[in-house]
Amino acid sequence: MRHKRRDGIETRHLIVKVSRDLFMELGYRAVSTRKIATACQITQPTLYHYFENKEAIYLEVLRTELLETKNQLDQVISNHEDLEECLFQISYHLLLHVPKDLSQMEHDIRHELAEQHRGMIFQWWQAAYLTPISTVLEKGMNKGEIRHPSEYHTTVDSLSMLLLNLIKAYPPSDPSSPEIQIEKRAEEQARLFTNILLYGLAPK
The missing domain is CATH 1.10.357.10 (Tetracycline Repressor, domain 2)
Structure with a gap:
């Protein structure tokens, strides 16, 4: 249980870190949740498990x-x-x-x-x-x-x-x-x- 939670925290941090770089480089409008998920090497459903939408990210x-x-x-x-x-x-x-x-x-x-x-x-x-x-x-x-x-x-x-x-x-x-x-x-x-x-x- 503790290991799964740690992995979840790490995934959330990864999404935030990768999204920050994408948003700063490309701007909000040009970045999709698909692009973020691809850059993080996760699926979109996994991304939506942590964040409701792009604005929340x-x-x-x-x-x-x-x-x-x-x-x-x-x-x-x-x-x-x-x-x-x-x-x-x-x-x-x-x-x-x-x-x-x-x-x-x-x-x-x-x-x-x-x-x-x-x-x-x-x-x-x-x-x-x-x-x-x-x-x-x-x-x-x-x-x-x-x-x-x-x-x-x-x-x-x-x-x-x-x-x-x-x-x-x-x-x-x-x-x-x-x-x-x-x-x-x-x-x-x-x-x-x-x-x-x-x-x-x-x-x-």
């Missing part, structure tokens, strides 16, 4: 992706107490590990999924990206390390979005580049983004 892909990001950022935050270093490590992690092809999934969320799911997806995204950064900024604000955002007519979440938009706009590295070069480039940009957020561009 897509939602699970998103949920899994965002939960993984949330857990990773929570770990980064727990390992770094200093405000500047913590924001740097968050930026560095996202630059290295968040796939740039998420734009395909963002398009599909807006145009392919039922509207009833969008609020739930936004909550997942908020918990994964916005809340961790806002929590770090609020902690710094409470310690007096940064000014209250109301002093310049904005909010903590808006400041978090500023950092996220800088990271999102950063062009991807050439995948053929040596790993050490990719990491160095991400480190330089993460430090720049952190300095822009905390100190602006004016000379000290």
Whole structure:
């Protein structure tokens, strides 16, 4: 019984992993449950045993992706107490590990999924990206390390979005580049983004 359950969990994980790659590469509309089943080397009835339809698979892909990001950022935050270093490590992690092809999934969320799911997806995204950064900024604000955002007519979440938009706009590295070069480039940009957020561009 335990062995069968473990196999079932592994199959479900396989479906989610394979579907993620297909959705990001081809888009929601171009991926069928038949294509997913074939790529997983399982039958369609087996796939439907785990997921009701393609939309259910897509939602699970998103949920899994965002939960993984949330857990990773929570770990980064727990390992770094200093405000500047913590924001740097968050930026560095996202630059290295968040796939740039998420734009395909963002398009599909807006145009392919039922509207009833969008609020739930936004909550997942908020918990994964916005809340961790806002929590770090609020902690710094409470310690007096940064000014209250109301002093310049904005909010903590808006400041978090500023950092996220800088990271999102950063062009991807050439995948053929040596790993050490990719990491160095991400480190330089993460430090720049952190300095822009905390100190602006004016000379000290």
